[in-house]
Amino acid sequence: MQDRDTPADRYAVIGNPVAHSRSPTIHAAFAAATGQHLVYERVLAPMDGFEATVRHFAAAGGRGCNVTVPFKFDAFRLCAGRSERATLAEAANVIRFDADGWWADNTDGIGLITDIEQNAGHSIAGQQVLMIGAGGASAGVLGPLLHARPARVVVANRTASKAVALCERHHALADALGVALEATGLSDAGTGFDLVLNASASSLGGGAPPVSSRTLRAGTLVVDLMYGPAADGFLTWAQAHGARARDGLGMLVEQAAAAFELWRGIRPATAPVLDMLRAQLRQGALSSGPSDRPLR
Numbered sequence: 001m002q003d004r005d006t007p008a009d010r011y012a013v014i015g016n017p018v019a020h021s022r023s024p025t026i027h028a029a030f031a032a033a034t035g036q037h038l039v040y041e042r043v044l045a046p047m048d049g050f051e052a053t054v055r056h057f058a059a060a061g062g063r064g065c066n067v068t069v070p071f072k073f074d075a076f077r078l079c080a081g082r083s084e085r086a087t088l089a090e091a092a093n094v095i096r097f098d099a100d101g102w103w104a105d106n107t108d109g110i111g112l113i114t115d116i117e118q119n120a121g122h123s124i125a126g127q128q129v130l131m132i133g134a135g136g137a138s139a140g141v142l143g144p145l146l147h148a149r150p151a152r153v154v155v156a157n158r159t160a161s162k163a164v165a166l167c168e169r170h171h172a173l174a175d176a177l178g179v180a181l182e183a184t185g186l187s188d189a190g191t192g193f194d195l196v197l198n199a200s201a202s203s204l205g206g207g208a209p210p211v212s213s214r215t216l217r218a219g220t221l222v223v224d225l226m227y228g229p230a231a232d233g234f235l236t237w238a239q240a241h242g243a244r245a246r247d248g249l250g251m252l253v254e255q256a257a258a259a260f261e262l263w264r265g266i267r268p269a270t271a272p273v274l275d276m277l278r279a280q281l282r283q284g285a286l287s288s289g290p291s292d293r294p295l296r
Helices: 023-034 050-059 072-078 084-089 108-119 136-147 160-177 229-240 249-264 271-282
Strands: 009-015 038-044 062-067 094-098 101-105 128-132 152-157 180-185 195-198 221-224 244-246
Touching (some): 023 038, 023 249, 023 271, 050 062, 050 072, 062 249, 072 101, 072 136, 084 136, 084 160, 101 249, 108 136, 108 249, 128 136, 136 152, 136 160, 152 160
Parallel strands (some): 009 038, 009 062, 128 195, 152 180, 195 221
16 A cells, blocks of 8 residues: 555646547556556647657556557557567557666557457467458457467468468467467458457447358457447347357456556456446446447
8 A cells, every 4th residue: 555645646648639548547446456556537638749648647657558540550669668469569558668678568468369368268279260350459469369279270361362461470470379370351351260350440340240140159258459339230230140249348358457457556356347337338328339449
């Protein structure tokens, strides 16, 4: 328990937009549960002023920050120290302001894997996995997904060349872990996967599912990185074809817990916070959105 007479350590989520971020609620709950004396705020950065905003926050006593779109690639470039998963993603959603330099990490992927394996009770090892999308969300997820040691991962994207580029960056890791890694277009993604991850922006548009129902089988776990009503269309489609469905709210909480641990050295319990957000979602008090994009 920290001395409450000393000023609280300052953290923030920095992005544009940022007003709807649930991160202050999540981190306030983590701090209360672990006895950490901190404040966590939202900071709106101008589209052309991310670096200046981060430097101002650090100079004013900030200890670290989360970063949301569209600044995750800028955050990675801004830091001299980088974790392996941030380096593979070439993007960061967490910065820690160390005395000897800033440290960048990407907790999106480990947050997703933790939610799938621990909260949903679904082991990824040895499975056939389809990941839809090859943008920033997929980049943050692919490294930790490979570390979970599925048998095979297929990255499918509307523009197949983007999937190829993402896979090329991860091929050395995949080979070292004994995971088959492939890139493809959406129309030829394959059939009968054990786990399907929708890391594309398709849910935002509310359009048709981006892949064929042949990618599913009875019992496939389908996870949309969005949560709430924004994920309903894709998940309802999956359930209609015999799949199990999960949204990205657990990922949101678990990636925040990984960031909290990076900053404070303490891993907070996530189940009470996830239960709280689920209750707010049922009551309509929590807006829906993408767990890896503005909702940090």
